[in-house]
Amino acid sequence: MKVIQNILLIIIPFYPFWAWLSFTFFEKHINYFAVLVFLSMALVLIIIQKVRIPKYLIFFILFSIYHLCSVFINGLVPPDSNLITFILTDVNVFACIVFFVIENTDFEKDFFKKINICVALIVLVSLVFSLIQMKFPTFFVSPELERNVEGLVYIQQKRIFSIYSWTNLNSIGITFPIMIAILLSVYNNKVKIFPWVVISGIVVPFLTRARYAMLGAVVAFSQLFFVSKISLRRKIYFLLIFAGGIILLLNIARFSGFDVKQVVNERILEQGSQLGSARARLVSLQVFLIKFPEHPWFGVGPSTRADVVQLLRGAAPLIHIGYLSYLYFYGVLGSVLLFISGYFILKDAWTVGKKHAFWGSFYGFVSFCLANVTMVYFNFSEIGIILLILYLRYYNMKPLSDKSSAVNEDVYTSNQL
Numbered sequence: 001m002k003v004i005q006n007i008l009l010i011i012i013p014f015y016p017f018w019a020w021l022s023f024t025f026f027e028k029h030i031n032y033f034a035v036l037v038f039l040s041m042a043l044v045l046i047i048i049q050k051v052r053i054p055k056y057l058i059f060f061i062l063f064s065i066y067h068l069c070s071v072f073i074n075g076l077v078p079p080d081s082n083l084i085t086f087i088l089t090d091v092n093v094f095a096c097i098v099f100f101v102i103e104n105t106d107f108e109k110d111f112f113k114k115i116n117i118c119v120a121l122i123v124l125v126s127l128v129f130s131l132i133q134m135k136f137p138t139f140f141v142s143p144e145l146e147r148n149v150e151g152l153v154y155i156q157q158k159r160i161f162s163i164y165s166w167t168n169l170n171s172i173g174i175t176f177p178i179m180i181a182i183l184l185s186v187y188n189n190k191v192k193i194f195p196w197v198v199i200s201g202i203v204v205p206f207l208t209r210a211r212y213a214m215l216g217a218v219v220a221f222s223q224l225f226f227v228s229k230i231s232l233r234r235k236i237y238f239l240l241i242f243a244g245g246i247i248l249l250l251n252i253a254r255f256s257g258f259d260v261k262q263v264v265n266e267r268i269l270e271q272g273s274q275l276g277s278a279r280a281r282l283v284s285l286q287v288f289l290i291k292f293p294e295h296p297w298f299g300v301g302p303s304t305r306a307d308v309v310q311l312l313r314g315a316a317p318l319i320h321i322g323y324l325s326y327l328y329f330y331g332v333l334g335s336v337l338l339f340i341s342g343y344f345i346l347k348d349a350w351t352v353g354k355k356h357a358f359w360g361s362f363y364g365f366v367s368f369c370l371a372n373v374t375m376v377y378f379n380f381s382e383i384g385i386i387l388l389i390l391y392l393r394y395y396n397m398k399p400l401s402d403k404s405s406a407v408n409e410d411v412y413t414s415n416q417l
Helices: 002-011 015-026 031-048 055-073 083-088 091-103 109-135 143-147 149-156 171-187 194-207 211-226 232-256 260-268 276-294 306-312 322-356 360-374 383-396 400-409
Strands: none
Touching: 002 031, 002 091, 002 109, 015 031, 031 083, 031 091, 055 091, 055 322, 083 091, 091 383, 109 171, 109 194, 109 232, 109 383, 143 149, 171 194, 171 211, 171 360, 171 383, 194 211, 194 232, 211 232, 211 360, 232 260, 276 306, 276 322, 322 360, 322 383, 360 383
């Protein structure tokens, strides 16, 4: 349906700005309103056509049901919450609804020409806002950051969130690298656009001071060197663009007073912190080995209990390795549902990469999986994840016979090189 395509085009790429409007005028998270829009679209699709539920979505729906049951059984529903609102705005339920809409929508070529442009625009806007925040740290930053301890710590660390603080503190480190991965696959032979994508992919993650954001960007860029059909000459060109991006970052930092050396020493090399981050992961592993055997099959529910917090001894507020944390929360039975869903997404993205030479979704999802080795954020409702699922849907419904005619349409161009 054309209407659904237009709604997706308006909402998805510009989600941080919708989140800003929602909080500014209603003091509500954007999910409160977006879920009603997507739920309406899902109901329309169920009524007018035969629905499609791919394997990854089946397992993710099962996980979401398990998640809600675990929340209710372990008494983790906030006492003053509206039950219906609580369920619908749950990030897993929200992701299920959005994925269902995407998987049952037939997308036109024109749609992807437009969304490619929208994603490129948002990446450029992200770069501009990050540069502004180097000089004015509170510019376009959600006031909610100052309402919780973690947010205050990030402000003290002078982390830059660009346009993404209105959705989630972790959004910039998850969504942005995925958008870079997508654009690198779409525009890697476009002389005018590609350098700006590379520069954005270098500057924005570095300014976040978050290691997982930088790692995600590295994973996104790695596709340019692992895709065999890209010529050596082209790869040298990519390296020159990277070098130019790093030089530009150093010059911008010097002009604005941003201490690059401090970020490298404190955030990457962890000098002066006694390897606090590495120690937190080691302590998390030790605590997991102690506490996981107590509830190995069903878990304790998605909340870190006081005994675990005590054992962590302040190294971290929770078991700080995503996969282990989810095993602790949901046990083997719950976690395996999520992990199988992720496996099918990864498998699907690999297949699309092999068939259509579009590797953006694969490398984007790999960056998400690797991020959860160092953090706990399996949020499939992130706009980056929604975007990569949307691209997978487009390529899965696209016959191979269309490949030659689409090469010149900025959709999948990496096989030209």
